[in-house]
Every structure is written in C-alpha cells, then in structure tokens.
Amino acid sequence: MPGEALLRGVLTGHPSPGxxxxxxxxxxxxxxxxxxxxxxxxxxxxxxxxxxAGLPAxxxxxxxxxxxxxxxxxxxxxxxxxxxxxxxxLAGVSAEVLDALSRALExxxxxxxxxxxxxxxxxxxxxxxxxxxxxxxxxSVQTTLDAITAAxxxxxxxxxxxxxxxxxxxxxxxxxFVEPTQRPVNHARFVFLDPRxxxxxxxxxxxxxxxxxMLRTEAxxxxxxRALSDLVGELSTxxxxxxxxxxxxxxxxxxxxxxxxxHPAIGDxxxxxxxxxxxxxxGLTLLVYTAQPGSAHxxxxxxxxxxxxxxxRTGDSAAESAxxxxx
Numbered sequence: 062m063p064g065e066a067l068l069r070g071v072l073t074g075h076p077s078p079g080x081x082x083x084x085x086x087x088x089x090x091x092x093x094x095x096x097x098x099x100x101x102x103x104x105x106x107x108x109x110x111x112x113x114a115g116l117p118a119x120x121x122x123x124x125x126x127x128x129x130x131x132x133x134x135x136x137x138x139x140x141x142x143x144x145x146x147x148x149x150x151l152a153g154v155s156a157e158v159l160d161a162l163s164r165a166l167e168x169x170x171x172x173x174x175x176x177x178x179x180x181x182x183x184x185x186x187x188x189x190x191x192x193x194x195x196x197x198x199x200x201s202v203q204t205t206l207d208a209i210t211a212a213x214x215x216x217x218x219x220x221x222x223x224x225x226x227x228x229x230x231x232x233x234x235x236x237x238f239v240e241p242t243q244r245p246v247n248h249a250r251f252v253f254l255d256p257r258x259x260x261x262x263x264x265x266x267x268x269x270x271x272x273x274x275m276l277r278t279e280a281x282x283x284x285x286x287r288a289l290s291d292l293v294g295e296l297s298t299x300x301x302x303x304x305x306x307x308x309x310x311x312x313x314x315x316x317x318x319x320x321x322x323x324h325p326a327i328g329d330x331x332x333x334x335x336x337x338x339x340x341x342x343x344g345l346t347l348l349v350y351t352a353q354p355g356s357a358h359x360x361x362x363x364x365x366x367x368x369x370x371x372x373x374r375t376g377d378s379a380a381e382s383a384x385x386x387x388x
Contacts, residue, residue, distance in 0.1 A: 092284040095149025098179050101310045102147045105166045106132055113167070135165035151183040171278065175312040178281035188285055196245060198225040202339065213332070213350040216339065219279035220289050221248035221272065224345060232369035233350065236261050236325060248272060249292065253300040263321040263329065273306035274313035281312065320350065326368045330361040
C-alpha cells in the first residue's frame with residue numbers, strides 16, 4: 062500500500078517515488094545520519110545569498126544560495142573537504158571546523174547545536190540497547206506541578222509527549238486531552254492529526270512550524286530513539302503538512318515563547334511559556350504558562366481556573382451518580 066511504502070521510506074531514509082516522497086526525511090532506530098547531514102547542510106547553504114555573505118552575486122546560478130566553493134572559502138577549508146562534509150561525512154570533524162562551518166553558513170544557536178549533535182552522532186558507536194525515555198514523573202515532580210495553582214504547567218519529553226500536567230494545564234489543553242488519537246497525549250499528533258488544532262491555535266502555521274522544528278532538534282540529539290522514529294513515520298504518512306515541514310530541516314531551541322490560543326470555553330488567550338529542564342530526569346522539561354499581570358489574558362486565565370473547577374465538580378457528580386446507579 063502507498064502509505065506502507067512511504068513509512069518504509071521514512072524509516073530507511075529512501076522514500077519510495079510518489080506524492081510527497083521527496084519531502085520525507087530520515088530518522089529511525091537505524092538512522093540515515095549521512096542523509097540528515099547532507100540535507101541539513103544543503104538546505105542551510107540554499108538559504109544564504111551571496112549578497113548576505115558579502116560575495117559577488119555573479120551569473121549562471123542554477124540553484125539558490127551559495128555554491129560549495131563559496132562556503133568552503135568562507136569556512137577556510139578546501140572545496141574537496143567541504144564536499145565530503147556535505148555528502149554527510151561528519152565523523153571525526155573537529156569542533157574548530159564545525160564552528161567555522163557554522164559561521165560560514167550563518168547558523169543560529171539552534172542550528173549550531175544541531176550540527177554539533179549530528180557530528181556527535183556520526184562519530185559515536187550506535188548504542189546496543191537504547192533506554193526508553195521516561196513516561197511518568199516522580200511523585201515529588203507531580204506534587205510540584207499540583208502546587209502550581211495559578212498557571213498551567215506540564216512536563217514533556219523530547220518527543221512532545223505530555224508526561225504529567227497540573228489541573229490548569231489539563232483545562233487549557235482540554236481539546237488535546239479529550240479522546241486523543243493515541244496514548245500518551247502528544248503535542249505533535251494533536252497539531253497535525255486533530256482538526257480541532259487549527260481552531261485551538263490561532264496561529265496554527267507557527268505552531269506547526271515550531272512543533273516540527275523541535276522534533277527535528279530532538280532527532281539530532283537522540284537519533285536512536287525508536288519511539289521518535291515511529292512518531293515521525295506516523296505523522297509523515299498521515300500529514301502532508303508535516304512531511305513538507307520535516308523536509309525543511311529547520312530546528313529550534315525550546316526555552317521560551319508565546320502561545321496564542323482560542324479555548325472552546327473561555328475564548329482567546331495569549332500565554333508566555335518558560336521551559337526548565339528537570340535535572341534529575343534527563344529528557345524531561347517543565348513548561349509553565351503565564352499571562353501578563355493586569356491584562357485581559359490574566360483575566361481569561363482566572364476564568365479558565367473557574368471553568369476547570371466547574372468541570373471537576375461536574376466530573377465528581379457524574380462519578381457519584383454512576384456509583385449510585387451501580388448500587
């Protein structure tokens with residue numbers, strides 16, 4: 062079947078011909094690291110114009126961006142050496158060369174980190190046994206979440222699975238928690254596979270771009286994550302919007318940002334989030350969402366808390382009624 066062929070292409074790094082096949086990248090239990098390196102470097106080179114790099118534009122440019130010889134010159138390496146790197150061979154490349162390449166391609170902090178991650182993965186021996194990322198939190202972490210009563214707070218892993226949440230976060234993301242397409246609840250599945258997401262996120266395009274960029278970042282950091290490869294394969298076969306973005310090889314660091322949400326119960330609300338790594342639990346991140354004090358969004362957040370309390374009481378009443386009917 063076409064979907065099965067496309068999924069095999071995602072996992073092997075060689076998509077089968079057909080609609081959307083060229084847009085699929087590779088990340089798997091046996092990842093095509095050379096392909097990821099090649100596509101990342103060529104896509105960054107294509108984005109950088111000669112004018113921006115301070116080079117003469119010249120003529121007869123058949124492809125956008127800089128030529129290999131121009132990148133090599135800017136990085137201070139030979140054309141042959143840069144061509145080898147762009148073919149995907151980053152094994153053993155020094156930090157100095159990676160820094161020079163980052164400067165030549167004008168990579169931002171997230172792209173620099175991604176390039177280092179790819180080089181580390183290319184130089185390391187594949188793990189014989191990969192430990193699964195945590196799918197639950199310690200009791201003390203959940204207690205901390207529950208103690209945050211004035212702001213939504215969640216704990217995610219690198220794949221965007223919601224590992225834990227407080228009551229206000231479950232209320233904020235009520236659309237995502239109600240009948241998710243698959244457990245565990247996952248931000249990327251909600252964004253690309255749930256039609257409610259296009260209403261929930263008032264700037265869905267931005268949310269989609271950021272979601273894929275974060276998954277790309279995680280794929281470079283942990284290329285042997287089997288669950289991540291399965292997630293990418295699923296989204297690639299089911300969403301053309303995801304495939305197109307995945308092929309762009311954009312990456313992003315997830316420290317802070319803004320969510321512009323249209324909640325089904327309280328209406329529009331803008332929240333700023335801050336991300337904190339949980340040092341005792343590698344791979345888990347705490348995100349806390351706040352509103353500008355004294356703003357209409359702060360009022361909406363208070364309204365959300367009232368709505369959440371109402372839902373809890375309704376749920377308790379329903380549970381009590383069901384128990385009474387069973388007596």
